[in-house]
Amino acid sequence: MKKHFYPALILMILFTVLLGIIYPWCTTFVAQKLFPFQAGGSLVYEENIIVGSELIGQEFTINTYFWSRPSASNYNPLYSGGTNYSPINVKLQDQIAKQTKRFNSHPNIPEDLLLSSGSGLDPHILLNSAIFQIPRLSSYLHLDEKILSNLVYELAEKKSLGILGQDRVNVLKLNRVIKKRFNH
Numbered sequence: 001m002k003k004h005f006y007p008a009l010i011l012m013i014l015f016t017v018l019l020g021i022i023y024p025w026c027t028t029f030v031a032q033k034l035f036p037f038q039a040g041g042s043l044v045y046e047e048n049i050i051v052g053s054e055l056i057g058q059e060f061t062i063n064t065y066f067w068s069r070p071s072a073s074n075y076n077p078l079y080s081g082g083t084n085y086s087p088i089n090v091k092l093q094d095q096i097a098k099q100t101k102r103f104n105s106h107p108n109i110p111e112d113l114l115l116s117s118g119s120g121l122d123p124h125i126l127l128n129s130a131i132f133q134i135p136r137l138s139s140y141l142h143l144d145e146k147i148l149s150n151l152v153y154e155l156a157e158k159k160s161l162g163i164l165g166q167d168r169v170n171v172l173k174l175n176r177v178i179k180k181r182f183n184h
Contacts, residue, residue: 038055041055042054051176055123056123057117057171057172065179066171066178067125068125069115069117069125070095070113070115070116080120081118081120082119096114099113100114108132110132112126123171124171126167127153127156131152134148134149151181155169155177
């Protein structure tokens with residue numbers, strides 16, 4: 001038994017130190033040196049106050065701002081994850097009904113405004129979801145829809161590497177620009 005126990009114990013200690021301490025420390029060090037903004041959480045500041053992160057979605061409920069996707073974790077990054085509800089699950093149907101009501105039961109609400117993302121923390125909405133919200137914002141901000149449309153297209157992010165995902169808009173960035181330009 002000692003013949004197998006001591007080598008196993010030594011390997012466990014070795015790999016615990018190597019993979020539990022050294023490897024995480026090295027990857028954190030490299031990330032902080034090469035990508036300091038992202039490694040620090042991509043925090044967004046206004047007048048030295050953190051107003052959000054470019055990487056984590058947050059809820060916007062005021063009518064003068066674009067609204068984010070719903071979140072399965074109530075935008076709490078500690079509980080990241082999707083719901084994995086099936087289409088016939090009552091809870092999912094209730095969530096869709098709640099979101100549909102939020103958009104005044106409009107018949108063509110984009111899916112990503114009704115359903116949470118896989119992480120529940122997606123900071124983006126698809127371009128068509130931002131365009132869908134322009135009439136609502138236009139009426140509350142008393143602005144021409146063309147001005148808001150130009151703003152959305154100006155801040156739109158293209159597909160990653162030109163082929164992955166879809167064109168999207170970071171909701172926090174978009175709402176910060178609205179706040180700055182239109183004092184809301």
